[in-house]
Amino acid sequence: MNQRALGPILVAPALAMVVLFFVYPLAYSLISAFWSPEGWGWANFIKAYELYRNDIVFTVLIIALSTALVGVFSIAIGGYLVLGENPRSVAILKWLYRWPLFIPFVVAGQVMRTFLAKNGMLNNTLVGLELIEPVSAVSLLDWRGIVITFVWKQTPFVALLVAGAMASLDRSMIEAARNLGASRLRILLEIIVPQVRASLTVGLTLSFVTMMSVLSVPLMINAQTPTTITANMAFRINSYGDYGVANALGVISILLTSGVAWLYLRQASKDKSRAIA
Amino acid sequence: MSSSVLNTPALPSSTATHLTTWLPSRALRLLLRGLALGLLAFAVFGPLLNMLLWTVAESWFFPNKLPSAYGFAYWGRVFSPRGNAVESLVNSVSIAVGVVVLSLSLAIPAGYALARLKLPMRSLVLLMFLVPQAFPNLPVYMNIARLFYDVGLNGTYLGVVLVHTVHGLVYAIWIATAAFAAVDHALEEAARISGAGPLRTFSDITLPLAMPGLMASAVFVFLESLDEFTATFFVGAPEVNTLPLLLYTASAGGNYQIASITALILLVPSIGFMLVVERLLRADVLAKVGQ
Numbered sequence: 001m002n003q004r005a006l007g008p009i010l011v012a013p014a015l016a017m018v019v020l021f022f023v024y025p026l027a028y029s030l031i032s033a034f035w036s037p038e039g040w041g042w043a044n045f046i047k048a049y050e051l052y053r054n055d056i057v058f059t060v061l062i063i064a065l066s067t068a069l070v071g072v073f074s075i076a077i078g079g080y081l082v083l084g085e086n087p088r089s090v091a092i093l094k095w096l097y098r099w100p101l102f103i104p105f106v107v108a109g110q111v112m113r114t115f116l117a118k119n120g121m122l123n124n125t126l127v128g129l130e131l132i133e134p135v136s137a138v139s140l141l142d143w144r145g146i147v148i149t150f151v152w153k154q155t156p157f158v159a160l161l162v163a164g165a166m167a168s169l170d171r172s173m174i175e176a177a178r179n180l181g182a183s184r185l186r187i188l189l190e191i192i193v194p195q196v197r198a199s200l201t202v203g204l205t206l207s208f209v210t211m212m213s214v215l216s217v218p219l220m221i222n223a224q225t226p227t228t229i230t231a232n233m234a235f236r237i238n239s240y241g242d243y244g245v246a247n248a249l250g251v252i253s254i255l256l257t258s259g260v261a262w263l264y265l266r267q268a269s270k271d272k273s274r275a276i277a
Numbered sequence: 278m279s280s281s282v283l284n285t286p287a288l289p290s291s292t293a294t295h296l297t298t299w300l301p302s303r304a305l306r307l308l309l310r311g312l313a314l315g316l317l318a319f320a321v322f323g324p325l326l327n328m329l330l331w332t333v334a335e336s337w338f339f340p341n342k343l344p345s346a347y348g349f350a351y352w353g354r355v356f357s358p359r360g361n362a363v364e365s366l367v368n369s370v371s372i373a374v375g376v377v378v379l380s381l382s383l384a385i386p387a388g389y390a391l392a393r394l395k396l397p398m399r400s401l402v403l404l405m406f407l408v409p410q411a412f413p414n415l416p417v418y419m420n421i422a423r424l425f426y427d428v429g430l431n432g433t434y435l436g437v438v439l440v441h442t443v444h445g446l447v448y449a450i451w452i453a454t455a456a457f458a459a460v461d462h463a464l465e466e467a468a469r470i471s472g473a474g475p476l477r478t479f480s481d482i483t484l485p486l487a488m489p490g491l492m493a494s495a496v497f498v499f500l501e502s503l504d505e506f507t508a509t510f511f512v513g514a515p516e517v518n519t520l521p522l523l524l525y526t527a528s529a530g531g532n533y534q535i536a537s538i539t540a541l542i543l544l545v546p547s548i549g550f551m552l553v554v555e556r557l558l559r560a561d562v563l564a565k566v567g568q
Contacts, residue, residue, distance in 0.1 A: 007394035010386035011402055018385060021443040022409045023300030032420070056482060088309050099321050102547040102554075106521045107540040108324075110528050114331055114537070115324035122323065124342045152324070171492070190370070204411065213348040213413040215507045220528055230415050234510070237419055250416025257413050 011098035030254075033247035044248035051232075051245070058226035062143050063211050066150035072074045073155045074203065075101050078163035078196070079188040083174075101156040105149075109220035112149040116140040116221075144227070145221040150211050156271060165199035166192055205264040229253055285362070325544070331537035339473075351534035362539065365523040372519065373502040375438040380449040380498045381491065388453025391481070406447045414444065415507055422511040430515030440508040445498040452497070456490025459485065464473070493557035500550055506545060 036043040049056075077097050084090040100108065116123050116139065123137035140148065169192065177187050194201070218228040229249045236246040302338055329338070335351070355362040390396055393401065409417075421440055422431055430436035453507030460483050468478040506521040520543055528536035 004395065007390040007396040010390035010394070011396065014387040014446060015402065015405060017439075017443055018405060018408060018447060021421060021439055022414075022417055025417045025424060026408075026412060028424065029416045029420045045324075087312065089314060092314055093317070095322055096317055098551055099325075099548065101551045102500060102504075104506065104521060104543055104547065106504070106506040106524055107543050107547070110536050110540045111324040111328045111522060113528065114533060115327040119341075120328040125319070125323070128342070152320070158444040209411060209413055211417045213507065215415060215510065216525060220525070233415060233419060238510075243419070243423060246419060247416065250413075250419070253413045254416060257411075261411055 024272075026254075028035055029247045029250050032243060034243045041129070044244040045251075046154055047246040048245050048252065052229060052249060054226045055229050055232055056249075058143070059212075059228045059230075059253075060256065062228070063208060066147050066154070067208050068213060069147070069151045070158050070207055071200065073151065074159040074162045074200070075188070075193060077155070077159040078166045079184075079192065081163050082169075082192065083184045083188060097159055098156045100153050101160065103153065105153060105214050106216040107147050108153045109217040111154070112145060112217075113141065113220050114222045116145050116148065124237050139220050142224065143222065143226075146218055149217050149221060150214075154207045154211065155231055158200070158207055159200045161203040162196055165196040169277045189243045203262050205260055208260050212257050297356050305399050328537045328540055328544075332541050334534060337533075351538060355535055355538050361518060361523055362520075362535075362542075365518050365520045365539075366542065367505055369519040369521075370515075372427065372434060372437050372441065372465060373499045376441045376445060376502040377435070377495050379438060379442045379501050380445050381495055383446065384449035384453040384494065385484075385491065387450050389457050389479070391450070392457035392481075400462040403451075403460075409443055410447055416444075418508045418511045421508075425512055429510060432514075434517060437509055437513040437519075440512050441502040441505050444505065444508065445501045448497050449494045452490055452494035453487070454518065456487040456494075459490065460486045463524050496550060496557065500546060503546065 011197040033044055034040055034042070077093065080093055081090055084093070103111075117123075118137055120139075122140070123132075124134045127137060128133050173191055174187055177191055182190075213230065214228075215230045215234055218231045219234070222228075222231075229252065233246045233249050236242045236249070330344060332351070333347050333349065335346040335348045354360055360508065369526040391399060418440065421451065425431040425436045430439070464482055464486070465478050468482045469475070473481065504521060505519075509517065509519050509522055510525075513519065520539055524536050524539040524543065527533075527539060
């Protein structure tokens with residue numbers, strides 16, 4: 001067979017699969033967001049804005065907060081793994097932080113639903129240690145519960161990427177800074193983090209996109225308003241069969257992630273041009 | 278303090294002050310370190326422990342801190358022939374097996390081509406497979422459900438297998454590409470020189486050498502499918518019931534025991550995979566991912 005034809009032939013079925021079952025429905029959702037019973041136009045977006053304005057802001061705020069916290073914890077974990085001086089603590093941390101890595105969101109939602117409840121283990125432990133009074137135990141099953149679940153689930157993934165990048169850094173600069181008397185925190189923030197920015201951005205961007213599509217956690221943790229727009233999309237479809245407004249919300253979530261993805265691609269191309277130069 | 282130490286020429290006194298400040302600060306550090314690791318352990322395992330308690334709690338009412346009766350009664354209910362768990366488990370596993378077979382039969386040829394053959398616009402093709410990870414997939418799933426409904430694929434096993442495959446394909450292809458790229462060229466050339474045809478070289482040399490990486494991607498794709506909730510929620514429910522859907526329904530109905538037992542069934546393979554992932558994916562393959 002012709003060698004030049006073989007490559008495209010072997011790739012074609014997989015490519016067709018992605019185009020048919022992802023790109024086509026994605027395009028379909030973009031187009032049908034602009035179609036309503038009154039014809040083409042912005043009607044769905046106006047309705048989505050009127051009904052779910054607060055939820056859109058809520059979604060952006062909690063996912064941005066979760067992403068920021070995931071970033072902070074990942075840097076802290078990666079930093080301790082690279083700079084920690086006590087080998088036993090480093091080994092314990094390395095063993096400990098990864099557990100939630102592959103736990104599905106629906107399981108994380110259920111687990112946190114029992115843990116963060118008013119009578120959950122978190123409150124019971126705080127009361128048992130006499131850190132809080134039994135009467136002041138509150139349920140965290142609201143926006144805080146979503147943020148805690150997202151951070152619990154996503155930190156291991158980003159920390160794994162960040163720690164991997166940190167471990168492969170050239171240690172001579174770190175040693176030099178240590179010899180000059182720089183504190184470990186300063187070394188982490190001024191020498192290590194700038195060098196692993198690419199891995200950090202990739203991890204946080206992928207996390208942001210993932211959290212933007214999670215339906216189970218907001219449904220299970222936060223049975224009240226405001227809620228995330230993923231829950232609104234499911235509600236619009238299951239209760240009203242209203243694909244117009246659901247797709248308008250979908251386009252909004254795609255635009256939000258595209259903004260983040262654009263930042264990521266800009267970073268990636270910057271790194272690439274630096275590597276070439 | 279440090280400047281005064283630097284300025285004092287008398288060495289013995291400086292060492293003495295150093296020692297006295299060193300001891301308590303060391304104990305304090307040890308305490309802080311232990312506290313921080315303990316807090317982290319509680320944050321990681323506390324929620325899991327709470328779930329484990331729920332799987333064996335026969336009655337647990339507010340404001341009791343612990344269940345008032347323990348037992349495996351709910352396990353019996355979950356696994357009774359009339360319970361939905363067995364059906365969901367069988368559904369989940371057979372769908373995941375279907376997804377692995379379909380993903381690998383697409384990813385092995387594509388990965389080989391991406392790693393070994395001349396391909397026009399190669400980086401664009403690799404990027405194309407990343408698209409399902411780069412966009413929020415919920416809007417896509419709800420429209421797939423609508424399109425599948427028109428062609429009779431909604432609520433069928435095939436429909437669920439197709440959407441799960443698209444989601445897992447990027448991992449399968451990227452890992453397969455890396456696995457084929459890590460195979461030593463010289464071994465293939467040696468086989469060709471010894472008279473083996475291209476197909477024979479592929480089946481006897483390239484494929485077995487790439488097998489560990491391909492197995493890792495198979496396990497990963499299997500898990501992704503087993504754990505998938507959103508796509509099944511739109512495309513499968515209510516006809517095709519999987520474990521994540523059962524977990525969600527039980528939890529929404531306030532049946533924490535059933536929900537926790539289902540969560541535990543899903544948890545075991547996830548944690549097992551986390552513990553062995555590094556042994557499955559060798560460093561030389563990992564280094565080639567995305568190249």
